[in-house]
Amino acid sequence: MKVLTLNFLTCAVKTCKSSSDSFPLHPKDAELASDDVEVNPQLLVNLLPRIDWNALRTTSTELGFPQLPEQPPTAEELGADEKVLKDLHSLLIETQIMEGKLVCGHCGHEYAIREGIANFLLPSHLV
């Protein structure tokens, strides 16, 4: 699971839909890997306004990375500063959770991740 995807994923349990605690899901016992992916500046510019920056800061800290700045970079900064672009690319697109769990802060449900694939199948009483 990419950090990018985690920034958009919420708990699937029905009763968590209306709770703000169900996002972002919290990684637990995460084993990370980094893929080599070519930088796609246009993609990042397109995604930037949709990234929940506070959630990304939380995720980044929980995964043991250095604290992100309080404010997201602007589109201009992304275009002008190679390092800002590379760092964001590496965090969002290249960093993967290979093994571990994602835990909902509202209901406590744990979604297992194996070989990079998160299991979101729910027992029917939670749907």
Added chain:
Amino acid sequence: MSRPEDTLAADIHYDDVEARKYTTSSRIQNIQASMTQRALELLDLKSPSLILDIGCGSGLSGEMLSAVSEEEGGPHVWVGMDVSASMLDVALQRDVEGDLMLADIGQGVPFRAGAFDAAISISAIQWLCNAENSDTSPSGRLSRFFNGLYMSLKRGGMAVCQFYPKNDVQKQMITSAAVKAGFGAGLLEDDPNTKNVKLYLVLTVGSSAVASKGGDITGVVAGMDDVEVQDHRRKGKTGKGEIKKGSKAWIIHKKEQMELKGKIVKATSKYTGRKRRIQF
């Protein structure tokens, strides 16, 4: 031909053996690739986008999204949902670039509002019509799916779902579930009345998507071969889309007229009226 959709649950049908057989068949590879290409054409994305692949399977559809060149507005990144662990396992072995999730779309689409630029689904959503048991019904699963999909797409976003309905009842059931969730919906048929007929449900979120494509849901699929429009929110506008100049229907119509006049015309093929890109 028997339809596994009518008797089995998808994760049972697509076991390790079937997943491998499915993915290694060059016939299937070709069909899935061309339908995904068609879906991309309909989405008409201008820049690298985040796309949800619904029922992504072993990645035959998704890998086309990664393969879109820079000149054509790509490459796109995608997240794939599938209920079959065996299909996803094959996707892993094939090292596809999308992010994969094991999930049942009949349980919903668990992303925050406005996450995706677009969504595609190739040969998957007819599966939602089966598998009735004590705690799920097709209508409940369809509505959870379309409601979740509607929420997870950005305003102005689009989804294209190619599917194989068993009959008109299923076709209607799926389309009206999408409309009920709030989508603007059009149905597009390629090669109608042949055994290769392909049906695409074209869905738009919010009026801006429609406005940018000509101000009407018919505009979204206009000029793209035969279009049948079913927009239940706007009574009086249902029925066949108007025949647009240059569209396949228009060309066929012209050909028929010319044939009547005794002229020799090229046989109609599935490429008739296709938009061609300028080659450099």
